[in-house]
Amino acid sequence: MLILPEALIADLVTPDAAMEAVADCFRAMSDGKARNFPVVREALGEGRQYGFKSGLDLAGAQMGVKAGGYFPGNAAKGIINHQSSVFLFDPETGRPVAMVGGNLLTALRTAAASALSIDRLARDDARVLGIVGAGHQAAFQLRAAARVRRFERVIGWNYHPEMLPQLAAVAAELGLPFEAVDLPGMRQADVIVTITSSPAASLMADHVAPGTHLACMGTDTKGKQEVETALLAQTRLFTDEVAQSVTIGEAQHAVAAGLVSAGAITPLGDVLTGRHPGRKSAKEITLFDGTGVGLQDIAVAARAVAAAQARGLGIEVAV
Template sequence: MLVISEQDARALVSVEDAIAVVEKSFAAMARGFARNYPVVRELVGYQDAVYGVKTGCDTSAPLLGLKAGGYWPHNLAKGLTNHQSSTVLFDPETGRASALVSANYLTGVRTGAASAIATKYLSRPDSSVLGIIGTGVQSAYQLRATLAVRPVRTVYAWDPSPENLVTFGRTVAELGLAYAPQTDCQAVAANADILITVTPSQRALVEKSWVRPGTHISAMGADTKGK
């Protein structure tokens, strides 16, 4: 069995690679060659964790596999990220396990790629101002993926945690972009050409009246019922 570490995954798959293969996968799904199977998502009853299994197959590749993992909210105190994922691939010819892949980075870059594909086809080509609501770990993936498809020059951002805003600001600065952290969501939404929400919030954070006509929105945090 092939084993791919986090370090290997980062070295092997770029943001641009992820965008290309995720777009190919979406097209395969639209043509009926690929499908996702029902998702398992449950409370563990230990460490306040949420555990899930996501599976699927693409017969045009062909690829068959699953991703298992979830959210362990106390991991940061242990020096680990709260989201943990591992992927197992199977030989579609025989069903035998063929690879074990550490998938924390790949989950992040895949989520960024999905957003970037929507941005690529639905936002204005000259969009240069990115607004991000929620600046946790996933926000850096969203930023880098958006930069791969649009000429972003300025980033507005909001997060309930000032520390998150500062950390995200370092990433923005490293990429040579102007950074405008905000104390409320309205300023972010009102200035954005592209607005990305990356938060598990159970309440609305953006009002329709704040958003300018023509703004593209990717609601990446709203991935389960109630968010």
């Protein structure tokens, strides 16, 4: 078994490689050649979450599981709040193939999924990017979004506004002006990415202008919520996996309220494979409910393993 510590991942997986892996994963799911297994998620108290996401991709000959979660006390200890590891197995024999540090991989695959939704669903003339949230993953979201659209400026909001200068610095690296706004100011945005761990909605329906594309990337657990339930009823809905969207994703609240049905939610993979046209007008609001599927973690981890093997990196252990 090959062990790839977290410190190696940045040199093994580029944002382009992550996006290619995630796109392949979406297509395999749409083609019925890959499936996620039920998510196991447990609350540990004091805001801590721990669980498992797993799946099997026959197209990519990949099987594995990501173990990890969210530990909000980590920031005070100098480490990121999201902690995870990905384990890959031979789908034919079940033997372990690799253990891969999953923290950077999670940020890369989450940003890649968001960017793919922007690429396929945002208006071609989108010029203003809004970011709701300024934590660790927000910088990855901003960089990935800027790879697929030529934004002219970035606006941002965070519950703790003192964190926004970190996001402004990333925008400056990309040559984009940044402005901190209140939530109603998000109506200026053509694309809005929400990337928070909020238990209650912050972005409301009247904060979103017609024609906007939203990538809601923070809700992956029962009880979390980033946007007002009524907003989902006004949008054309897409997701990474419908089963997760209606149970642990942003759509869980709209489904519970009877405002949205599972049948109204389209897998983004169907857009990538041409089974669904995606956005149908310049005025409609589109929303991607990014719940984070285990297959994407597995796909990106497999890219890291392939790159490490080609370069003779990692630690081999007998199992």
